[in-house]
Each structure stands twice: as C-alpha cells, then as structure tokens.
Amino acid sequence: MMLSDAESQREDQLRQWLRQDQERMQILAIVAALNLPQCYIGAGFVRNLVWDRLLGDSVTTPLNDVDVIYFDPTEETQETAWQIEAWLNQHHPHCVWQVRNQALMHTRHDDPPYQSTLDAIGYWVEQETAVAVRLENDTLAIISGFGLASLFAGHLTHNPRRPRAVFEARIAEKQWLTRWPMLQVISLRSETDLSFQ
Template identity: 50%
Template structure:
C-alpha cells in the first residue's frame, strides 16, 4: 500500500525501527498493529505530531523454533538498538495456544484473529528503502475512518479495547463500523 509506505518514510523513528527489525532476519517478520494503524489515523486527522508509540508489536512466524522464550532474546537485541521503544516480539506460530485458537498458518493468518480489523495490518522492510505491507482484511476500512469488530473475537472484547484505548476520543472522526 503506497500511502502507508509514504507515511512511514516521513517518520524517521518508524524507518529506523523497520530497519532494525529486518536485521533480525526472522521468517514472516513484520511490525504490526498500532505502529501502522495509528500513523494512518494521525494522517487522516491531520495531526502535526504523531501519536506516541506505546509499544512496537513485532510478529514473526517460525513453527520450527524450539525455545518458547526466544522472543526475549529478540526483544533484548531490539532494545539495544533502539532503547526508547517498548518492543513486544511474538512468534505467531505459538500464539494460538495463549489465545485458545486453532493453530495459525502464517503471520497474516494470526492477524486475522485481532479483535478489530484495522489493527490487522503490518509492514516490513524488504530491502533498502523498500517495504511490504500486508493486511488481513484489506486497507479500505482503515482509510475510511472505521473501527470494525472482527467476528472471530467477542463483541465485548472489541468494545472494551475501543473504550480502554480511547480511540474515538483521540481520533474524533473514527466511527464504529455497522
């Protein structure tokens, strides 16, 4: 998605984060969720200052990884490069256990279980100044000011997240999708 890449390239922190994550060379590795979603919503609302990153969600998919604590090593590596960010690294090949789902088949499949569809978006650096964006539900609703419940998760969970995160207050033009 060219518009997302354009927005990312205008944000040096996000460019640097994508670079250090790419250096981990993990399979199907992306930065997901608010890293992308919030940047788009900030742009749609013409915010001059980006919403601060509470955390940076790094996901990868490695069904052959034998140590379930490998993510701690990757988080430490990322923290040593960019200590100002709160890194959250998770192997999506294992996350179905915690979430009570059937095994995920890929990073994209894992994102298809996120409580709101606009969060199921990710980006990675594939080469110098080259990026790949993926979205489990496409990009349209993200750019149309929607927050959409994912029926794979409970409506209550969705509503709790929307309310606790204050999205409708922060980005006042957002609407809950019908």
Template identity: 40%
Template sequence: MNWEQQLTQWISQDQDMIDALRLVRALKMNEGAIAAGFIRNYVWDRLHGFGARTPLNDVDVIYYDASSKSEERDRRFEKDLMKQMSQYQWSVKNQARMHLRNHHAPYHSIADAMLRWPETATAVAVRINDQDRIEIFAPHGLDDLFQLLVRRGPYFEDVDYFLQRVESKNWRYLWPKLEVITHVRDEDTTSKTIHIRQLQKTDVEAFTDLRLEGLRLYPEYFGESLEEAMKNPMEKIRSKIVSTSDRFVLGAWTEEQELVGVIGFYRESGVKFRHKGVLWGMYVTPSEQGQGIGRTLLQQAIVHARNIVGLEQLNLSIVTTNQTARRLYEQAGFQVYGQEARAMRWNDLYWDEDYMCLQL
C-alpha cells in the same frame, strides 16, 4: 493512488519508522514485521493532520516460526531491540504459538494470525525486505484503516471484548474522526452492520423523526411529551444535537444511513456542578432492539465522558418500570442512589423514577 501506495509513501517519509523496520529486519525473523498500533496510529495521526505522533504504549513485532515456539526467544528479541532503540517499549510475539492462547487451530503465517485479530484496522503489518522495499500485510485490506473505521474483525467472535477494548483504548478521544462499527444479528441471523458516530447539524431531521417515534411509542419513558417536542423549532433541536466540549449526541446508523438509535450527554453548567454529567434520551427503534445497539451506544457515551477533563460522574434517571434499561445501566456500572415517587404524571397515571450514578 491506492491505499497501499499511500501507506508506502507515508512510511518512506518517516525516518524513525524506516530505522525501526530495518532494525527488525536485522534480526532475521521469519516473516518478521512491525504491526498494529505502530502502523495504525501513524495513519490515523496523518489523516487527522496531527503535527506530532500520538505516543505509543508499545511497538508490536510479529514473526512466524513453527520450529521454535519458546517465549524466552521472544524476550531475547525484545532485549536486542531495546539495546538499539530504547525509546520504544518493544513487544515481540511468534504467531506460530498464539493460536494456543486463543484456542484456535494452528496459524500458518503472520497474515493468517492477523485475520483473527479484534479489529480490521489493527490487522496491518509492515516490513522492509532484503531489497530495501517496503512490504505490507493487510489480510482485511486497508479500507477501514484509511476510512477511519473501527470494525470488529469477521473472525473475532467476542463482541463484548471488542467493545471493552475500544472503550479502554480511548481511541475516539485521541482520534475524534473515528467511527466505531459493531456487527449485530437480526432475527433471520443475517449479518447487519451498525455505525456509531456523533450527530451533526445535518442529522437534525433524522434525529427528530427518531425522537418523536420514541415519544409516541414509549411516552412513559421520557420526561418530554410528544406535544412539547413537536412544537420545538428546528433550530433549537439542531443546537441540542451539535457537539461541543460539554455535550454530544451519539447515533447508531445502518449501512443504508438510517438512524436507529441515539443517546445524549450534557455537562452540568453551574460552577459547583461541573464535575457531573447527565445521560439522556437513550432510545433504539423497536425493530433493532435486543441486538446490542443500546449497549454499544451506552459504552461509547461512557468513553467520551471519561475523556472530558474534570468530569467525575455520570447521572441519569429512569422510570422504575423500565427494567430492561435498568439492567443495561447496571451492567455498565451504574448504581441506584435514590428514588422519586410520582416523579411524572401522564394520562392521570403517576410514574416513579430511579436515579442512577456512575463514578468515572
């Protein structure tokens, strides 16, 4: 069974979705369909084995009518839908005018408009035609949706907005199996794809290799020494990277399954300190630095931390000479609250450390 057949089957098994689709059909909008979270969330819920549907902020209805681009018409459609199915917050948008908001050339259909949406998995719409058959519109295909991949759409160029949107939606908290993918550019401007996911016990060798590389190349940036790290037994390292409710390590992976970046988190253990968490071990291999991987790892770590019940702040420490990392943390909202002189001593040199905090 292919993805389209699977999606059609799942929708046909949900009477509430069928009723909503028939209601939209009754309004006789040109190319009228229900899109985005109504479909995406349902698939992710099914793939996670959830017994109940994740609540929706709204139900997005899209259509295409170049002859009438009035927003007031959309509002009338929303009122009609609310009268029939008031359990949903309906949002109706004529895609024939959305290019104006996005500063694009005019779109030619709902599928053409969806090509420009932020994520490929969101760019899916469904309708029931006059023959009572389910029709699916997925200009980027259904692979990412069913493979639980959050990938920036190829025609959506605002990387910062994409990352901020993923963070604000809390998708990784609602659906833990999701992988976030960001596209970066290397020096010859060829496209490169990076997957962000939590490390598992099977990733211990890749993590160890990357950690040792960082300690070897940038010994002044880490509290642990290379000699100490090399003595750590594999089981100790494995227990350090395996995720629990109070700790995790995120990794950045290439398409070739090479680990090129990491960031760790743990929650303070004392009863009086449980409101605090600590970020540690941020590192991106030199060949991949300067391409937004560190920023993505940091943003995703903050997303995870914000969804831990009772966690109120994130702390970290950084040597004062590491100005690149400091700027990255400041851009994410961290503020310096103190400094320790001569915090580390290595090779007869002393290193000062700044202490930074982010209120969640």
C-alpha cells in the same frame, strides 16, 4: 493475489507516509536486521500512522510500543521471542518492544493453529489493527488481514473471530475515540455506525 487499483493506491500512500516518518523507518531497519522469518511490525505502528494522517492534527501520536511479529513453527516456546525482545529493549531503549512468534500464539486464544503471519493477524480484535509492514531490500512490504479500505475510511471494526466485549473493552482502554474523535465504530451485525461515546 492481485490488488484492486484502489487498494494499490492505499498501499502506495501508506508507503509514502512510512518513508516520511524517520523514526518508523529506523525501527523497520532495526527489525529487518533481525532476519526473522515472515517478520513484520504491526498493530498501532501502522494503524496509528494512518489515523494520524487522515483524522489527526499535526502532532504524530507517540509509539506506545512496537509489535514485532514473526512466524517460526520450529520454535516450541516463546523463549526465543522473549530473548529477542530483551535484546531490543537493551540495545534500542528508545522504544518499548514486544516480540511474539505467531506460530505459537494460537494456544493463548484457543484458536486453530495459524498457518502464517498473515493468517495470525486475521484473528486480531479490530480489523484495522490487522495490518503489518516490513522492510525488504529498501522495499516496504505490507500485509493486511482485511485490506486497507476500512482503515483509510476511519473505521474501527470488530473482528467477529473475537468476542464483542473484548472489542468494546479495548476501545475504552485505548481511548482511540478521544485521540481520533472522527473514528466511526462499525458493527458488522448491522453494518451501521454505533454511538460509542
């Protein structure tokens, strides 16, 4: 798929920010060495970096956890993912690792079977969370379920594939609006900003 010039520039900017972040680059190298199929790091690993650079102060938000996602339809349970997670937590304890095979995650949410890692992240609760990156031969490959425009605009957008109540509960639980008060919560129903204070 051909990217627009604006989207290509956003991807280039994201790659630059990732390369400037030594911790994230080390984590990407660790995950690349696992050699898992369609394997990426997503969610707050990417989202929080962008919000920090655009909306935050000079302090980088600590990584609460590292969401490693891959897609292997030959696995019948998450057992392999849990074993990889345990190995990472033992050998690289500076991070809290979460590893999930996205080929199996549809059953948890009663979704149709996902076709790929990209398809799977298109079901995540916030559109801005549905972004992931991996290191491929010194190249940073980026996938996004909804593009990067809303992430770079400082929006927080409900994915209509998930219940609105889940979205609102996550906003309250994660305290994103406290950390980044300039975030704008977007309602897809009316395309207007919500006051969610």
